[in-house]
Amino acid sequence: MKFIVAIIKPSKLDDVREALTGLGITGMTVSEVKGFGRQGGHTEIYRGAEYEIHFVPKLKLEVAVPDNVAEQVVGAIRDHANTGKIGDGKIFVFDLAQAIRIRTGETDAEAI
Numbered sequence: 001m002k003f004i005v006a007i008i009k010p011s012k013l014d015d016v017r018e019a020l021t022g023l024g025i026t027g028m029t030v031s032e033v034k035g036f037g038r039q040g041g042h043t044e045i046y047r048g049a050e051y052e053i054h055f056v057p058k059l060k061l062e063v064a065v066p067d068n069v070a071e072q073v074v075g076a077i078r079d080h081a082n083t084g085k086i087g088d089g090k091i092f093v094f095d096l097a098q099a100i101r102i103r104t105g106e107t108d109a110e111a112i
Contacts, residue, residue, distance in 0.1 A: 002064070007090050066109050
């Protein structure tokens with residue numbers, strides 16, 4: 001099993017969700033996060049004053065998948081979150097040792 005974490009632009013969430021649903025992914029967790037990378041933030045003007053914004057709003061998408069679909073999921077996220085501009089995000093893939101569904105006690109692939 002793999003645990004995939006993707007940091008994406010908020011405007012791309014619906015595209016990514018639809019792509020993953022099309023692959024049969026039935027669950028994911030989405031969190032609002034802030035951060036920066038090479039982009040380094042940006043400046044905004046509010047009431048005539050210029051402010052430097054160091055942390056850019058992003059979404060963190062987390063999904064646990066069986067090994068046999070991990071590459072497809074990574075490809076779908078990459079393709080559907082891509083705008084071709086700086087700040088598109090990152091995808092991280094981790095090995096997942098165990099998953100347990102609390103309600104039923106199912107484990108591993110049956111739990112995800």
